[in-house]
Amino acid sequence: MNKITLLVLFAFSMQINFAQNTCSTALPITPGTYVIDAINGTEISSPICAENGPGQTAAEWYAYTPTQNYTVTVTSDLLVNICKDSRVHIYTGTCGNLTCVTGDDDSGTIACNSGNNNAFLSRATFNAVAGTTYYIAWDNKWSSAGISFQLTESPFVPQPTAPVTFTSQTINTINSTYNSAVVDMNNDFLDDIVGVSANNIRIHTQNANGTFTVNNFATPTINSNFLPFWSIAAGDYNKDGFNDLIYGGGSGVTFMRSVGTTMGFTAVTDFTQFVFCQRTNFIDLNNDGNLDAFSCHDVDPNVYYLNNGSGGLTYFQSNNPTTPGAILLGINPEGGNYGSIWTDYDNDGDQDLFIAKCRGGAGTAKFNELHRNNGNGTFSDVSVAANMYDPVQTWSAAWGDFDNDGDMDALVGASSFSDGPHKYMRNNGNGTFTDATTGTGWDTNPSTSIEHIAYDFDNNGFIDVMGGGNKIMYNQGNGTFAPFTYGFDVSAVGDLNNDGFLDFQSGTTLRINSGNANKWLKLNLQGIQSNRNGIGARVEIYGSWGKQIRDVRSGEGFRYMSTLNVYFGLGTATTIDQVIIRWPSGVVDTLNNVNPNQTLLVVEGVTLGTNSFENFVFTMYPNPVKNIINISMNTANPVEFISAEIYDLTGRKVQATSVQNQTVNVDALSTGTYILQLTDSNNKNYSQKFIKE
DSSP: EEEEEEEEEEEEEEEEEEESSSSSEOOOOOEEEEEEEEEEEEEOOOOOOOOOOOOOEEEEEEEEEOOOOOEEEEEOOOOOGTTTTOEEEEEEEEEEEEEEEEEESSOOOOOSSOOOOOOOOOOEEEEETTTTOEEEEOOOOOEEEEEEEEEEEEEOOOOOOOSSEEEEEEOOOOOOSSEEEEESSSSSSSOEEEEEEEETEEEEEEETSSSSEEEEOOOOOGGGGSSSSSSEEEOOOTTTSSSEEEEOOOSOOOEEEOOSSSSEEEEEOOOOOOOOOOEEEOOTTTTSSEEEEEEEEESSOOOEEEEEESSSSEEEEEOOSTTTTOOEEEOOOOOOOEEEEEETTTTTOOOOOEEEEOOOOOTTTTOEEEEOOOSSEEEEOTTTTTTTTOOOOEEEEEEOTTTTTSEEEEEEEEEEEGGGGEEEEEOOSSSSSOOOOTTTHHHOOOOOSSSSSOOOOOOSSOOOEEEEEEEEEEEEESEEEEEEESSSSSOOOEEESSSOEEEETTTTTEEEEEEOEEEEEEEEEEOSSSSOOOOOOOEEEEETEEEEOOOOOOEOOOOOBOOOOOEEEEEOOOOOEEEEEEEESSOOOEEEEEEESSSEEHHHHHHHHOOTTTSSSSEEEESSSSSSSEEEEESSOOOOOEEEEETTTTTTEEEEEOTTTTTOOTSSSSSSEEEEEEEEEEEEEEEEEEOOO
């Protein structure tokens, strides 16, 4: 039991009370200010409501029951707590079966005035219903030192009805050390749940009937400093049809490479370099059709790993551009690199890089960075020119076309307000951005988070953002965002019941989207000439709403890996005029008059016309073909083709052969439609579709 002092301000007297250290004996409180001598009670074993995940070992518990409906604020953002670090969780329910209402880590604004200028105090606001008991738990995630906190009541402000609700589904077998990835792992394009432990990868494979099958795969024992404490990303970098994993650990990067024709993993042990990983990503850095890897480095320049085309990776650090084989990926020597996200902000067909920076503040500012992909294996730092050079302390930024004008905007989400608030940066379409925060709802959003992610959760056709305070900021389609609070924080996102609406996986609990009447479209991409996942592809859809766009990314927000499938909300639209997939290779697939509420598998090149090859390097004939494909050059500077690979329309390789006298023998193939991929003497790939009679 922990002794506390209750400040009864209205009576100008002091009452001594004893705070209870368990939920079941939580100290009843009313509006006022309270002092906790130390946080040393029973830890929180129920869901974590505030940001930054588990790690607490103790908590102090209080119970608040309003006499009428109020909007309530619980805060440690008080001058008496200056330079302290707190975290709070608010629950309803019964002890042992609690449900999150809200929580907060760092939404306070009182900055420390000694040692640093960061604000690490907490502020949580929620609507309280008369007669309902709310449990308030302060934990020791960051400190066991005592704090003061205040509970205030204000007139009840009803929250409008949320566009969608979420129901909870508990799966007790989701119990790995790290449960932070939702992505297809068995190549059926249904989102699975990935858990990682020191010597095991546990995959809950989604079945067509909405159930999950548990699969365990033994791995070599990984040191705790190399497990995905900070982040995890997925992508098929060895092109075997199954996704591989990259762990962002506190001391280095670990790759878990898939093996064989079924799921299974082997550890890549080639990399011993110290890397204080933050966000990790798979991305094709040099656009050779092979996935490379990238990791933010907290204390040194960022690092990346180039793929040699055979699944072999080579380590590079971004401040050493003269290293043989390196690409010019920025030369900023600073650390503080936290949230990397790859997106085509300038609509030139290649992926650019934004880096959210931590450790802001006077004298220690680390400005956010935007690096433009020049398309020739080099990148340019355009942070200042683009108006994205900003000291907002952020661990992640959410990128999406929030105004549906055909280019990517950014919500630079504050992880602390010590160096400025959230910023909504609208893309001007000319390589620059304008701060359009005022009046959007982000200027009045008091909640901070290390995680900010952009998806259309209500399928109204406008991209929403989830960040701090257990809130989804729903895009109203008019330049504003409306907050709706849920009982869970940012976590991995995917369609966990295959209904076209996006769900969350939070530890052992799935938050299943209830959906609504809005329509949707889901796309599964299968690269041939591009990387197999289609990471870096731009997908566009056109209809009565105008235009929507998505970029395929491995790694959103700060920590989690979310689905690689592409989701669009369509509102009430009954048809999609056109779907365009612009692959990293330059191949463009187009589908016309597409019906909503369906999932499309698009294999790269599948929609290419059989007689429309004028814009390509080569023509093949006859097409349809019975046995021998002849190859004819369409360019004044013909290339030399060395080898050929043939894929069926599911992306499965069915034949590999050499090119002999500009011909390829396909006599052994069954009747059907295929993709021919030719590789030239410079290891560049070209592809076209053909029909085998």
